[in-house]
Amino acid sequence: MLTRMQKIQxxxxxxxxxxxEALIKKLYKEGDVEGAIHCYTGEEAVAVGVCNALRKDDYIFSTHRGHGHAIAKGCSIKKVFAELMGRETGLCKGMGGSMHLFDIENGLMGGNGIVGGGIPLSLGTAYASxxxxxxxxxxxFFSEGASxxxxxxxxxxxAALWKLPLIFVCENNLFAATTPSYKTLSHPDIAKRADGYSIPGIIADxxxxLDVYEKTCKAVNRAREGEGPTLIECKTYRVEGHCMVLKDLPQHRPKQEVEGWADKDPIDILEKELMQDEGLEKDIREQLYKEIQQEFNEAVQYAKTSPFPDINEFMKIANSRYQLCEE
Amino acid sequence: MRRISYLKAINEAIQEEMERDNNVFVIGEDVGEYGGVWGALRGIYEKYGAMRAQDTPISESGIIGLATGAAMAGLRPVAEIMYMDFLTTCMDPVVNQAAKADLMSGWQLKIPMVIRTQYGIGTREASQHSQSLEAWFMHTPGLKVVVPSNPYDAKGLLKASIRDDTPVIFMENRLLYNDIQDVPEGTWEIPLGKAKIVHEGEQITIVSYGHALKKVINALNEFNEISAELIDLRTLVPMDIDTIIESVKKTGRILIAHDAVEKCGAGAEIVRLVIEKAFDYLDAEPLVCGGLGVPTPFSGKLEDICMLRTEAIVGKIQYLLTGII
Structure with a gap:
């Protein structure tokens, strides 16, 4: 059972x-962050619910929309900021960027710029276990698009054949780039596909x-016990466009749908439950917000004042790793 | 010294490395009880069990993805892809994942893995079982490409490839599997990136690798008197360009012969490097002799004219030496 403190966390x-994500969008517009940025806004409950069911040394494979996974798995925020700003102090020394966040110490085995590219890699760490x-x-983690x-x-x-300790978490956010999922899925439930592999297929909200967390805990126990994989489909909604430069067509974002999902905001839902069940103070969100802004101010300051990667140092490594000398 | 086959040399290299390091395992289609369709892995399943000799479904992306992920977790997979042509079905894990993960992670990761595959033409298997695709992998920064031409090299280079901390595409050739040669026992390896001068010569440099080397030797036997310097590259990445350049500076003439089609091939790359580094030493234009740039037709009569041919090598050597076509 989760404690009150854990739920607040x-x-x-x-x-x-x-x-x-809000701050990254701002930094992108101001030119501090470059490249392809895919926001996780609205899908936070998936990463947080799943990663809270894991140990630090458990592995996760992330996606191109991976900031939420990195944060939920315990990566240093300031290093994530620094990575997105291409700095030497970044999680990957400025060599991965937004779509390729790696933090091996925390079990983050990489985002992936290739949709579906991380799925077979996840077999490997599971096989190694x-x-x-x-x-x-x-x-x-993968999306309904990658499915x-x-x-x-x-x-x-x-994974099913060899009963590997692997949990497939499908983030069904209803969009693959700009295409709504009703145009790409022959059946709206990805979880149903699990039947074809004789493994449990579960739908989570x-x-x-808390629903994501509980369902992941069950799947994790099953995996640790050597009983094999589970497919968990998390039904959610991509609130933002695919990335900073691709806007959705208005006909793919009907007002009713957008408003319906706004009423299901994952942060609002948990806050409301905590107030009802745990007697949470009314101003807790305000307090947390202040703490977060304080942390972020320091982290962004750290990232902005960090050096960019050293070209000579890079060329030294590159010469030996990629045999540039022979050129 | 004892004499063993190319196939046995491969098997021995893998078994010795598996014995030495528990993290080494083999994975691929038919590699378990069957010992690989080519028989390179016979006896490994019986000795080391299913986890270390893992039969897989026909899922090349799954196999290479798994190998890459396992390497991320500290294992040293040796994956088998039955024909090089089949690597096309798993280009993403090879090119976008395995080759790039160490850099993208800011060097947090190493990817020690070997993809053993076999390539080549001449067995009447038509377009989808006859390709030599080394150039695609040479073109991808982050991969090493190794092509042994004989049993001794097969063993020494495979051991070095398994011990290497980066992804290696290890290209075997089915027409070489039964070749027999002296191969010493004991702990030794051949460093990657060092070419072998098969024999020294003064008039012309001939660079080749893998099965094509045999055709070059046949071609040279057609000449009564010739002083050719023959270089077996052994590894295409890293490439021992210094050995090639030193030789060209001496001979002033170079021919590169390979099974792959000539267009954008390894030979074309070597010509680029020779022109950049030894242009003033050249007495004739550098030439490449490779397969005809067509999908390989099935009928033997047609396949024969599409592959690297000894007569074509002879013709190009003659031209380089005399200027006469």
Missing amino acids: MLKSMMIIREF KYKGSDRVTVC NQGTFNESINM GNHV
Whole structure:
């Protein structure tokens, strides 16, 4: 059972992700952050619910929309800011960027610029756990868009066949780039596909962090016990466009749908529940917001004043790794 | 010294490395009880069990993705892809994932993995089982490409590839599997990136690798008197360009022969480097001799004219030496 404190911590984590994305958008517009940025706004309950069910040493594979996963898995916020600003002090020394966040110490085995590219990789860490007799589990995040890649079929079959300690978490946010999922899915429920591989396929309310958490806990236990993989489909909604430069067509964002999902905001839902069930103070969100802004001010200051990667240092490594000398 | 086959040399290299390091395992289609469709892995399943000799579904992306992820977690996978042509079905894990993960992670990760595959033409298997695709992988920063031409090299280079901390595309050739050669026992390896001068010569440099080397040797036997310096590249990435350049500076003439089609191939890359580094030493234009740039037709009569041909090598050597076509 989660304690009151843990639930408040989950509320805070979701708020951190929400505010992080808001600030990244601002920094992008101001030119401090460049490149392809995909916001996780509205989907915070998935990353926070899943990662709270994991240990620090459990592995996760993230996606191109990966800021939320990194934050929820415990990566240093200032290093994530620094990475997105291309600094030497970034999580990946400025070599990965927004779509490729790695933090091995915290079990973050990488985002992925290739939709569906991370799914077969997740087989590998899960296989390694079984190989070494370790009880570390792997979570593979992917989207309903990636579920249409061949890698999904290959990987889920192999994981089921060998009962690998792997949890497939499908973030069904209803959009693949600009295309709504009713145009790409032959059946709206990805979870149903699990039947074809004889593994549990579970639908979670992806905007309800405690539902995601509880369902992930079950899947994690099952995986640690050696009973094999689970497919969890988290139904959620991508509030923003695909990225900073791709806007959705208005006909794909009917007012009723947008408003309906706004009423299901994951942060509001948890806050309301905490007030009802745990007697949470009315101004807690305000307090948390202040704490977060304080943290962010320091983190952004750290990132902005960090050096960019050193070219000579890079060329030294590149010469040896990529044999540039032979040129 | 004992004599063993290319296939046995591969098997020995893998078994020795598996014995030495528990993190080494083999994975791929038919690699378990069957020992690989080419038989390179016979006895490994019986000795090391299913986790270390893992049969897989026909899922190349799954196999190479798994290998990459396992390498991220500290294992040293040796994956088998039955034909090089089939690597097309898993280009993403090879090119976008394995080759790039160490850099993208800011060097937090190493990706020690070997993809053993076999390539080549001449067995009447038509377009989708006859390709030599090394150039695609040479073109991707982050991959090493190794092509042994004989049993001794197969063993020494495979051991070095397994011990390497980066992804290696290890290209075997089915027409070489039964070749027999002296191969010493014991702990030794051949460093990646060092070419072998098969024999020294003064008049012309001939660079080749893998199965094509045999055709070059056949071509040279057609000449009564020739002083050719023959270089077996052994590894295409890293490439031992220094050995090539030193040789060209001496001979002034170079021919590169490979099974792959000539267009944008390894030979074209070597010509680029020779022109950049030894232009003033050249007495004739550098030439490449490779396969005809067509999908390989099935019928033997047609396949024969599409592959690297000994006569074509002879013709190009003659032209470089005499200026006469």
